[in-house]
Amino acid sequence: MTASARTLVSACLLGRTCRYDGQSKPSPAVSAWLAAHGGQVVAVCPEELGGLPTPRPAAWLAGGDGAAVREGRARVVRGHDGGDVTAAFLAGAQAALARAPDATAAVLKARSPSCGCGQTWIDGRVQGGDGVFAALLRARGVPVTTDEDLPARG
Numbered sequence: 001m002t003a004s005a006r007t008l009v010s011a012c013l014l015g016r017t018c019r020y021d022g023q024s025k026p027s028p029a030v031s032a033w034l035a036a037h038g039g040q041v042v043a044v045c046p047e048e049l050g051g052l053p054t055p056r057p058a059a060w061l062a063g064g065d066g067a068a069v070r071e072g073r074a075r076v077v078r079g080h081d082g083g084d085v086t087a088a089f090l091a092g093a094q095a096a097l098a099r100a101p102d103a104t105a106a107v108l109k110a111r112s113p114s115c116g117c118g119q120t121w122i123d124g125r126v127q128g129g130d131g132v133f134a135a136l137l138r139a140r141g142v143p144v145t146t147d148e149d150l151p152a153r154g
């Protein structure tokens with residue numbers, strides 16, 4: 001990776017307390033991978049960038065994955081009352097990408113309804129599919145991976 005390359009990273013993996021429960025998920029494996037690969041790290045939390053508070057109610061996708069949400073075929077809802085937070089998730093994904101529109105990679109938190117890659121919470125359980133932010137990045141051609149996939153990829 002060149003020194004000018006930029007990598008988008010879920011902020012909670014770098015210790016920011018931006019998760020729905022007010023906690024973080026610092027990952028030594030992610031920090032080590034970023035240090036080894038060089039370039040600039042751009043930490044983002046798409047849910048906060050979408051205007052949602054921290055802490056906030058847990059949310060999941062309803063009726064489809066992040067790609068379906070982006071196409072208007074599915075929604076994002078709060079788990080406890082079904083309140084629709086789709087607009088905040090979509091706006092947050094766009095705002096997060098805008099922090100590094102030239103990003104060449106993304107390392108994201110596994111299974112998050114925003115950041116999950118390949119697996120995320122849909123209709124109350126973990127299913128195949130991307131979160132909303134990961135789906136946007138994939139559509140823009142940015143390679144995405146999760147904190148849990150990094151060791152296998154080196």
Ligand code: SF4
Nearest residue numbers: 011012019045109112
């Ligand atoms: S939206 Fe992404 S960065 Fe923000 S807390 Fe959830 S997993 Fe972490």
